[in-house]
Amino acid sequence: MLNISPNKLNEKVDLSGYKAVKKVFYRTHYKHFNRLLATFFIIAFIVMFLPWTQNITGKGYLTTLKPDQRPQTIQSPIPGRIEKWYVREGDYVKKGDTILFISEVKSEYFDPNLVERTGQQIRAKSMSVTSYEEKVKALNAQISALSNERVLKLEQAKNKLIQSRLKVQSDSIDFEAAKTNISIAERQYNRIDQLQKEGLKAVTDVEEKRLKLQETQAKLISQENKLLASKNEVINAQVEINRVQAAYTDKISKARSDMFTAQSNQFDSEAQVTKLENAYTNYEMRNNMLYIRAPQSGFINRAIQSGIGETFKEGDRLVGIMPSEYDMAVETFVEPIDLPLIHIGEKVRIQFDGWPAIVFSGWPNVSFGTFGGEVVAIETFISDNGKYRVLLAPDKEDGAWPKDIRVGSGANTMALLEDVPIWFELWRQLNGFPPNYYQPENGMANVKKK
Missing domain, CATH: 2.40.30.170 (Efflux pump adaptor protein, beta barrel domain)
Structure with a gap:
């Protein structure tokens, strides 16, 4: 426990005689400090109402x-291999300037004459299309000729049918006349025969009438044969009309079938030509893509892909560029x-x-x-x-x-x-x-x- 004395030093020692004590316990500076604080608070109060x-x-x-x-990167739309650089980092390039050259890595594009050979295929297929066009024109002309010939043949067969029917009418009239003649010949023969029996006519007259009757009968049979032949010609004319119609329908149908086949081959060839032209354009554009060019004027920031012979995939970033404007x-x-x-x-x-x-x-x-x-x-x-x-x-x-x-x-x-x-x-x-x-x-x- 501390031994603290109860004696108070300030009661026994007078400190006012010391200079340090006078400076410390001098009461005058409080007045200046209070004024300073008052001024500060007044200024602070005024500042509180200043605009902020x-x-x-x-x-x-x-x-x-x-x-x-903005800064951008240049990508390659096709896979390839770096062959040659034309710029270095920090270079200024104009729009369209070549940055680097790449080569193909896919086997189907290795042929250096791929575009020329595709053009030759297009020309060959175009000639095939032209040939099919000419064949279609020839078949159309053939169909037109067959149609005209069918019309003429049908007219000819119809005229023959009309002639056959008129001949049937003529032979029918002749047949009726022959019937009339034989009736007359029979009456004459019967009358002569009756007169000969009565002794009024000679036997020679009877025989003459019998001969005439037989001739009339022969003419009747002949006219009947002619009539039947005429009717048969009418039937033949009708059959000929049907045959001509069927024959030319078959020929025209075959020609049309050949024409449609030629048209189908023509359209197929045109589709192949279009496909080859599309491939030709794609090959040309792909060849242009082998040269990576600046999309706009600017500065080359950084080569992301570097070296020679380095391969990359399509869409890989190759180089960064910062536009100049x-x-x-x-x-x-x-x-x-x-x-x-x-x-x-x-x-x-x-x-x-x-x-x-x-x-x-x-x-x-x-x-x-x-x-x-x-x-x-x-x-x-x-x-x-x-x-x-x-x-x-x-x-x-x-x-x-x-x-x-x-x-x-x-x-x-x-x-x-x-x-x-x-x-x-x-x-x-x-x-x-x-x-x-x-x-x-x-x-x-x-x-x-x-």
Whole structure:
């Protein structure tokens, strides 16, 4: 236990005679300190009512305004093997300049005369198409001739049928006349025979009438034969009409069958010609693809595939290129809670990495080394980093961006929102509230801040 004395030193020793004690316990400096504190609180109170520009900070990097101006890689649409390089990294190339030459690795394209031989096949098939066209024309002419000949043959057979029917009528009349003659001859013979029996006529007259009767009977039989022959000719004429119709129908059908076969062969040959022409064009385009050319003017960044004899697949990246002409932009990211406060046309201050700057986020007017930007695009889907992507373009009403900045370098951004008192901003920050929510007319911000 400590042995502390109850004696009080300050009651026995007078400290006021010492200079150090006078400086320490001198009461005058409290008055200056109180004045200083009062002045500070008055200034702080006044500052609390000064305007403060609410802002949303973000971090991004430099990019280009248009997608076709951004760094890209050149791919080969066909597999191949590197044979020769025409550029090196850092070279400037114009649009269409050859970067490298590749060769084929597929066996079906090894033939160096593949295009010429395909052209020969096209010419041969084209001649085959022409031959089939001529054959179709000849068969059409043959069908036309057979059709005309059938018409004539049918007319001829019909005329013969008409003649046969007229002959039947003529022979029928003659047959009826022969019947009449035989009736007359029989009556005459019977009358002469009766007169001879009565002794009025001689036997010679009877025999003469008998002979005449027999001749008349023979003519009747002859006329009957002629009539039957005429009827048979009518039947033959009808049969001939059917035969001509059937014969020429068969000939025309055969000619049409040959024509359709020729047309089918012609169409098949035309399809083969079209297929060969397609292959010919593909081979020509594939040969042009053996020379990898620059899609636009720019600088060769890096050779992704290098060496000679190295093989690659179709779609593999070969070389990277940066376009020489581009419009700078900044790609920044904002928190989801701040996204409703960002609108197209919003003014933004940008600080580029490596560029000296003195930034006062609440007083952009006194910031130094920052540059103006304007919101031109807002992504509607969240990015992989959990934030929303915003694209900024140079503000035309502000100073130009530095010429020495490059695509890919970092940038810090401040989107300028409403002006509020400092006490309100402190109160918002302490409570963790977002900046004032507001919605500009027509969805376009028209607040101009510098």
